[in-house]
Amino acid sequence: MTEQDITLTVNGTEHELSVEPRELLVHTLRDDMGYTGPNVGCETTMCGACTVQMDGDAVKACTVLAVQADGAEITTIEGLSDDGDHPLQESFQEEHGLQCGYCTPGMIMTAADYLEDKPDPDREEIREALEGNICRCTGYQNIVNAVESAAEKMHAEDAAADGGVIEEGGD
Amino acid sequence: MATEETDHEDGVQSIDPDDVDTEDILGSAIERREDPALVSGEAEYTDDIQKPEMTHMAMVRSQYAHAEIEEVDTSAAEEMDGVVAVYTADDLDVPGNLPVGWLLDSLEQVNHPILAGDRVRYQGDAVAIVVAEERYQAHDAADAVDVEYERLDAVAHPGEALDDDAPVIHEEAGSNQAFDWEIGDQEATKQAFEEAETTVSLDLHNQLLIPNAIEPRATVADYHPRTDELELDMTSQNPHVHRLLMSGVIDHPEHKLSIRAPEVGGGFGSKIHHYADEALTALAAKDLERPVKWTATRTETYITDAQGRGHETTGEMALDEDGNITGLRVHTKANMGAYLSTFAPSIPTYLYATLLSGQYEIPTIYCTVEGAFTNVPPVDAYRGAGRPEASYVVERLVRQAAREVDMDPAEFRRQNFVPGDAFPYETPVAMAYDSGDYQKTLDRAKEMLNYEEFRERQEQAREDGRYLGVGLSAYIEACGIAPSELVGELGAQAGLWESSVVRFQPSGTVTVYVGTSGHGQGHDTTYAQIVADKLGVDYDDIEVEEGDTDEIPQGMGTYGSRSAAVGGGAIVESAEKVIEKGRKIAAHQLEADPEDVEFENGEYQVAGAPDRSVTIQDVAGASYLAHDIPDDMEPGLEATSFFDPENFVFPFGMHAAIVEVDPDTGEIEFEEYVAVDDVGNQINPKIVEGQIHGGIAQGIGQALYESAEYDDNAQLTTGSMQDYAVPKSSHIPEIKTASTVTESPHNPLGVKGVGEAGTIAAPQAVVNAVVDALEPFDVDHIDMPLTNERVWRAINENGGEH
């Protein structure tokens, strides 16, 4: 079972490496490349602790083979922002949206993908969007608060960038 | 004792610590200092650790829950790529058994080897271990180990295990009875039942749960042969306890063993215990003289992490003609699993039956508990540990009793509560409640629910064929288990104090070393808040160190909601000692009598002379400079304390749920969930709220979704998150919280503990609500988890609406 050469662009840096075909993307990122932000929690595509963005979409890195990701752009929590100051990263702190923090990188990467599609979600929609991310500590309420608050911030930032007018509603 | 109320139905607002003055920091909902590393992926968990030359270990676990091992053939595995070593019980000269740290008079102490040699007693029993260069190779090779078994009959449930014809799991014990234990007054209770106007009885099954910390257990062991130092990074809630126990298990001197808990991804009890796996990792590293990493797969955590609950109980309540509770009688068969885990014997005994008085004045209580060995993983502390089981029994019986005597359940509770002026209150089951005001949490919860209005709505809805119900749960918790002398009398093989060091650096910054070991509770933040308040030092100038046996002199760890009450107490004592020493130095510098020097907001001041003052930071500098300190004084400014509280603390509260049940499908929808908790003084209300939310989610998980299910052969059939339902975001309702504050007199902070409150309170709030909704169908009880099918069956059992 020969190794395969692949190219992964992780957080903007291109890497060339050889992997066994069976190696899961999450292990390539963690063990071979040192991006330990994505965590392994359940191995059954349930908990979402391993969530990264692949070509801009949130995916569970425990259910992608590294060879399948050949040529892809991967963003891990380490690359979400320069200084850990993405509005979601800030809101999770402000709203106490994490306790042990193990699920948090995956939770934030999913939420970041979601808010791009749906900048103004209601609480129930946020809960549905986070269905693939299990948190055992927080009871989710403060996570929902965090995502809601980040959405407002991002909305305000966008509006400021567009000339300072905040639009009401809209998807 | 005064009770204050805090209303935060819309949630606690957090504050940037930079916006809080030092004098206001204790009690402020500041953001956590732990978080920047956690939200950016910078935090280091055990499996993140890489070491040069590191190897990986995988376990060969039993295919059967109960079997004789006939042969273990490791030859194929040894030949595989990258395999460094394969060990079976024959290859490892293991000096010790896994110990049990709480003894009872009747306890059968059975052997618990770290690798099974002749018999496996549950699926998690490891038969061999494989060490390889790469993670995947280790698992490949573990699959290639060929084990021949002679399967034996197995048993998963305590009632069945205690039957005469059950397969005996430990022949040395003679039967599956691990212990037979009682508390309370049998005769008086019997009499109470004989004289009762009314009695109610329920058979209650408190199902086995899998803790499911999202981070699986893991260990990285590294041995230095030249110095004989063995270093472990591991997922631990209590590194010092692990060090003490492991030094015996693997026969390595305690002072040459260091254990560090890096970032730990949740525990809920499951990372307290001393398991075989961590010891095996250590032994392999020692033997190979190379670092070894072991990380459990989720499947492994499901069959090895100590599980929780597992009670089969018959509870009876006696009542007089006025609806007063006159007696309580409980018999419980408790699942202990295949072996006795670290603190297992204490959970269904002292942590359970002593709470059976709940919030009520009950003249007499008698409880017997039989512990049973079964072929499931060891059962030990899981969030709440005994107390949720007790609360469940009491609150289910109270609901049933209120129905039987035809009283509203809220009024029934009010009538039977321990009155506010009765504290400290001695229960018939050996507890002395510190303080409480139970009426107040009930009143607040009723107000938040619009209780009276709800009852009208419920009536109306029933006429429209809709079934709403309200469930109350008046819970009490005992945490900060202490003092050591008492727990020693009860069988604990350890003290339950906590230790701390508060140390000034010469420049005036402070490091706090404390023996608790947080894993998500925000200790760095709350402890720094305590110290900032006590010493008047800026919050940012305080560092907190936890979870490392090399740095922290001693400790007992984090579990049982003890960190604030016991660890916090230890920190306050050390801070006070530092202040006292500083006072002498300040007096010396200010040329005053120490008795005339007052300390406030970080400054020593001569009484009545505001211009004669010196800051504690300056005093710290002087103490290390040591050029001019009192003659009989050693240099330096630090202090060590071992705090051993005089008693437990007793948080309490009222949780309540309003649900709607669809009789067609058995589906349950939450309309409201309110939580009014009294956890004493709150160091950081935002963190308190977070603990409450998380606890409730686990309690709702038990009520509605979670259950470790075993088949007739004691094989786990909920073996992954695809089958075991850990609640997801859409399963948990929006929670409204409020709190009252009744200080505890048993520790200097007046705190009570909050980590387990929600988990203790929630299950019976939900079950009571569903039973209330189904009153027209004559449903008395449904066992947890209330799956849609169980609810639907209960509705149809009595032939529909009555």
Add this chain to the structure above:
Amino acid sequence: MEFNGTATIEDASTEEVWLALSDPYMIKEALPGCAFIVEIEGDEEIEEAAERAPEEDPETLPEAEPEEIAERAFVEGSRYAARMQISVGSVKPKFDTMVTIDDREFPEMNASAEGESSNSSFEMSSGMELVETENDVDVEWWAEADVFGRVAQMGQRVINPVAKRVVGRFFDEIEAQLQEVSEESSGGLRSRISGLF
């Protein structure tokens, strides 16, 4: 897991059905994914018995001679080695199985089986009784199976329906094959079979 059911074989005699169900090759044909069934001699291992599996199976009813089948029919107390590959999508465990004929007395037969794959195993006890109705024969059967190891832990959702499907297919196949027998056996065959009892 417990399963049971009744398979009805139309226009057949109890003896025909009994003979067919006593034929290891007929059983092998009817079991989905069964590579061979070979009688185990003495203390030999399954692998050793496997080597004696014929390249091509002999004929079964109705083509085979009834006497020949009676010759090779299951014997009470004997043991058989079988290899079963149960293919469920990409999940294809191969179970090396030992079948023991526990009791066999017309019209009742009980057998037990134990199978092992690389990381899972199963145990089964089963039985059947033939009940003659007006023109047909009802095969009343039951089976109790236990699964261990990885399949039990990870494949819970799949086991029950797959087991039902395997058993269902087996009896469908037996029915189909016996239908052929009954169609062919208007005269001589039937009386020869009856003669064997």
Add this chain to the structure above:
Amino acid sequence: MYPAQFDYEKAGSVSEAIDAISGHSDAELIAGGHSLLPTMKSGLAEPEMLVDIGDIDELHGIEHHDGHTHIGAMTRYADVAEDNTLWEEAPVVAETTEMIGDRQVRNRGTVGGNIAHADPASDLPGAVLAADATVHIAGPDGERSVEADDFFHGMYATDVGEDELVTGVQVPHEGTAGAYAKKPNPASGYALVGVAVRLTMDGDTVADARIGANGVMDHGTRLEPAEDAVEGQALSGDSIGAAGDAAGSSLDEYMVMEDQQASAEFRLQLLGAYTERALEAAGERAGVL
């Protein structure tokens, strides 16, 4: 858990993929991998070879034609769920894909992978049946098409042969009233029961109804008695109730799936309730309720 070793090949075209699997006794196709990889990780499946068809351009994308939409096999659920035309013309398919798994799964899982895997508790089989879709299959002997009704054979078993692959699904633009109602398993999110409905309305009257159920039998199954109960009727509480009552009537209870969440008996109970919910939702969508 960790997958066992295998050989891996990325196919650039459908014919390359067919060549790669042809003659290989133990090769599996991998698309998004969200059905296959979990099975391999748990050690239940150990194929010797994986042929990755995820990058085959011709299998990607949604094309709208007059009267039908073609969904390429490698189209992700997320893309189907966001397709406005499908929401208009075949809402049952759009709504179902929106309810599969979770956000991350929808970003990887593919339509072709789903139906070829034919998990009985997955959501898409019922929708494909309800939508009266046609499945396109390619193999060594060329291409062929199979009606949804003939496609699902059993648990993980379909009409797709060993050396064949699903290239796409053709969904007719008919019956613009459609909906999917699902009772998810609280653990896995798979359907304990899922009911997909497509209604062709003639004014207020149901001219044609197709109802497909997931999670109940060992493969996606049409509920013809429920269809009969609403066909030719005005959609109303009564006709919907009758459909709910009839939903499981033609199913062999012995073969109904069972697990710890729901016995066969209770599944049939849920089937009735969710058939009603799906019909109500479809009726609301069509503006007749």
